[in-house]
Amino acid sequence: MQTKSAYQMPVSPMAAAVQPSATLAAGAKARQLKTQGIHVYDFSLGEPDFTTPEHIMQAAADAMKAGHTHYTAASGIVELRQAICRWYKKTYGIDYTAEQVIVSNGAKHSIHNTLASIVGPGDEVIIPSPYWVSYSDLVQMTGATYKLVHCSAESGFKMTPAQLKAAISPRSKLLMLNSPSNPTGAVYSRKELESLADVVLDSNLAVLSDEIYEQLVYGDAQATCFAAMRKELYDRTITISGASKSYAMTGWRMGWALGPLHVIKAMGNVQSQQTSCPSSISQYTAVAALDGDQQCVADMRKEFAARRELVLRRLKEIPGVAILPPDGAFYAFFDVSKHFGRTLGGKPVTDSASFCLVALEAAHVNLVQGSAFGAEGYVRMSYATSREQINGGLDRLEQLLK
Numbered sequence: 001m002q003t004k005s006a007y008q009m010p011v012s013p014m015a016a017a018v019q020p021s022a023t024l025a026a027g028a029k030a031r032q033l034k035t036q037g038i039h040v041y042d043f044s045l046g047e048p049d050f051t052t053p054e055h056i057m058q059a060a061a062d063a064m065k066a067g068h069t070h071y072t073a074a075s076g077i078v079e080l081r082q083a084i085c086r087w088y089k090k091t092y093g094i095d096y097t098a099e100q101v102i103v104s105n106g107a108k109h110s111i112h113n114t115l116a117s118i119v120g121p122g123d124e125v126i127i128p129s130p131y132w133v134s135y136s137d138l139v140q141m142t143g144a145t146y147k148l149v150h151c152s153a154e155s156g157f158k159m160t161p162a163q164l165k166a167a168i169s170p171r172s173k174l175l176m177l178n179s180p181s182n183p184t185g186a187v188y189s190r191k192e193l194e195s196l197a198d199v200v201l202d203s204n205l206a207v208l209s210d211e212i213y214e215q216l217v218y219g220d221a222q223a224t225c226f227a228a229m230r231k232e233l234y235d236r237t238i239t240i241s242g243a244s245k246s247y248a249m250t251g252w253r254m255g256w257a258l259g260p261l262h263v264i265k266a267m268g269n270v271q272s273q274q275t276s277c278p279s280s281i282s283q284y285t286a287v288a289a290l291d292g293d294q295q296c297v298a299d300m301r302k303e304f305a306a307r308r309e310l311v312l313r314r315l316k317e318i319p320g321v322a323i324l325p326p327d328g329a330f331y332a333f334f335d336v337s338k339h340f341g342r343t344l345g346g347k348p349v350t351d352s353a354s355f356c357l358v359a360l361e362a363a364h365v366n367l368v369q370g371s372a373f374g375a376e377g378y379v380r381m382s383y384a385t386s387r388e389q390i391n392g393g394l395d396r397l398e399q400l401l402k
């Protein structure tokens, strides 16, 4: 065995520039404490705590028994792509053919394939901020650059048409939209999206509309499919969604993209060289999820809505915390900047990262710093966990901050 060598294997500039996902990194830190026998109130991960519904798991067992254990078509089995088309027709009244759909290993992979197929060096991608941590790194991996548009709490963390107009440059090629949003839970109304659409249609922008939380909206809020609003938008939008959040299927890695045929074809070519195809068994489970009884989605949404209420009620009682009630997804994104400059748990708190570190070390509460989402001063709490955990964690946070 070699003991010492002058040789150091190179890491490409692209790979060296990629940051590890901040949310996954936060989960890892909490796991470290857990291995020391410490109970951590973990609010860092963006995944439903529910088990995948029984009838969906049964579909996996059936698929295996039926011998669906081989490679599939690179873009996914036609049964699933047709089920996705049916779902969009039923939900939004929009028509897609199976050839306009590509299934990937999770929506994150769908986003990567979309970016890799649309943008490259010299192109600029517009991202409203706060934004999901992965967007910026995924854009950079293509050689393109990104421009963040800061959306304040006063505007409900939503980009205005004037902001979009001002952000467009000759290099702008793509706008990334995410409604309902991770991390803010903001949901654009149809009217708001219509006015952004006017600006888009007056430009050369394509749109990637990440609608993965579309089935998790609360109160009067309604999710809108951007591509379904107008024919001209249909021609310039890639819609992203998947099974992870709506059906508690994060581990099955099922995401999809729908859009103009020539782009979906290009994405299929990329995927065929990358991974050959998504998991055969997962694809059959996704058919069962989309075609099966949707009561499971309603039940999970109801529980998320109750937790949302609980979180909002509890946060109101904690001093120095301000929150804009989220309309969708399963995150509370709140302002903790009033605590900056204090010493908590024996440590100085100067920004969202040091706030989260103190919360984890002194109160065993795991949150994600807003700076990871482009919003210093804030922290993100995922309430995709039990009410006991929420109450226990917020008791701890309240004690720490009082």
Ligand SMILES: Cc1ncc(COP(=O)(O)O)c(C=O)c1O
Binding pocket: 046, 105, 106, 107, 108, 109, 132, 178, 181, 182, 210, 212, 242, 243, 244, 250, 253, 254, 255
């Ligand atoms: C906004 C957003 N888009 C996409 C994804 C990716 O989901 P998945 O790859 O599990 O389908 C996530 C997951 O956290 C997300 O928050």
